[in-house]
Amino acid sequence: MKLSRRLLQMLNIAALVAMLAAVYAALVMAPDALNVDPAIRPAQRVIYFHVPSAWSSMLAFFVAFVASILYLVTKHIRWDIWARAASELGIAFTVAAIVSGSLWAKPAWNTYWTWDPRLTTYTIVLLLYIAYFMLRGAIDEPGRRARMAAVYGIFAFLSVPLTFMSIRWWNTIHPVIVDAPENAGKFGLGPNMLNAFMIVNIAFIIMFTALLANRIALGWAEERMDALKERLNF
C-alpha cells in the first residue's frame, strides 16, 4: 500500500484536527473527577492522554508483530518496512506513556517512580524494542537483517502478554481501569468522562494511522535510496 502524497497530506490534517479536538475533550469537556482529592484533580486529567498513549504503543507493537510474521511468510520487503515503522512508533508512544504516567504519579503517589511491577515491566517492554533496533543496527546485509529482526519481533511481542499476565498476580498499585469487575464497560469513569475518553481514543487512532503512514512512506524512500546507491556502486 503506497499512499499517494495527497492522501498522506489529508491524513495528516485529519490527525491534527483530531488531536486538537482531543485536547479540548480532555481539558475542557471532561468534568472534574469529584472522587479524587481536589489537589490532584487537574493531574487526574493526565489519564486522557496517558492511557491512549499506552494503548497506541501496544497497537504499534501488535502491528509490528503481524508484519514480522508476514515478512517471514512472504519475504516481501514491504513487511519489513512496516515492522520497522511500527516498532519505532511503539517506542515513541511508550516513552510518552511512561513520562506522562510518571508526571501523574508525582502528585498522586508522591513520587515520580516506584518499583511497581506494572511500571517496571512496561519499561522492560521499551527495552525489548530498543534491543530490536540494536539487533537491526548490528546486521549489515539487508535481507538477513530483515529476517533476524522479524524473528526477534515475534518473540518480543509474545512475551508482552505473558509479562502483563504475571504482573496481575504480583500486587500492583497501578490503577486498573479496564478489568475491575465493578467497572465493566465503564473504564471506571463517569458518563461524561467516558465520552471525552472515547473522543481522545478515536483521535489517537487517527493520529496513529497518520504517523504510521508517514513512517512507512519514509521507509519506502529509504529503500529507494539504497537501491539507487546500489546501482551507483556507492
Added chain:
Amino acid sequence: MIYLAAAYGAIWLMLFIFVFSIFRRQQKIDEEIAALEDALERISPEDSA
C-alpha cells in the same frame, strides 16, 4: 496543575520529536535521492531517460 501541563507537554513534545525526526529524515533522503538520480543521469544519460 503544573503536573498536568508538564504531562501534556511531555506527550506533545514526544510526538513532535517523532514527527520532526520523520520529516528531517524524509527531507535528507529526498535530497540524497535527487543527488543520486542526478549522478545516475550523468553516468548513463541514455538508460535513465
Added chain:
Amino acid sequence: MRRYFQVAWAVLWKDLRIELRTKDIFTSMAVFAVLSLMIFNFAFELRIPDKTVVIPGVLWVAIIFSGVLGLGRAFISEKDRGSMAGLLLAPVDRSAIYLGKMLASLLFILVMEAFLLPLMVIFFNTNFISLPLLLVLFLGTLGFAAVGTVFSGLAVNTRTREVLLPVLLFPVMLPVLMAGIRATIGFMEGDTLVDMMKWINLLLFFDIMYLVVAYMTFDFVVEE
C-alpha cells in the same frame, strides 16, 4: 520420526563430546556462577536481617547470568570453526539441529545448576532445595534454553555477536524470571505445589509456546 531424533541426538552427542574434551563452557559458567554468588553475598550481607530473603533472587540471577555465557557459545563455536556450513548442508531437517543444540544447552545449564545448588546451601546455610523447586528450576531452564538457542543463532549473525545476546534475551525471559522467583519464594515459605500452580502453569505455557515458535522460526535464523 526415528531418523529425526537420531539427527537431534547426533548434534547433542557431538556438542557433548566437544564439551567433555575442552570443558570450556562448563568451567566458565560454573566459575561465573560462584563468582556472582560471592558478589551477591558481599553486596547484601550487611543490610538484610534474613538471608533467605535474597536466596530466590540470587539463585535465578546467577542462573540466568551464567547460563547466557553458555548459550552464547552454542553457535559461535560452530561459526568460528567453520563447521556451521557443514551442519546446515547436511540433508536433514533443520529443526532437528535446533532440537539437538537446544538439548545440549539445556544439559549444560542443568549441570551448572546441579553444581550451584549445593554450594548455595552451604554458603547460605539454609537447605532450601525441595522437589517442587527442582521442577520449577527445570521448567525455567527449559524455557531459557529454548529461547536462548534461537537468540544465540540470531546473535552470531550480528557484528557484535555475543555482546548482544543478553540484551536480546533478558527482556524476553522476564516472565520466566518472575514466575521462577515467585515460586521459589513460595516454596521457601512453605507453600505447596498446588499453591504455586499458577506460576507453574505460566512456566509451562511459556515453555510450550516458545518451543513451538522456536521450532517454526529456526529455519529463518540459520538460512543463508
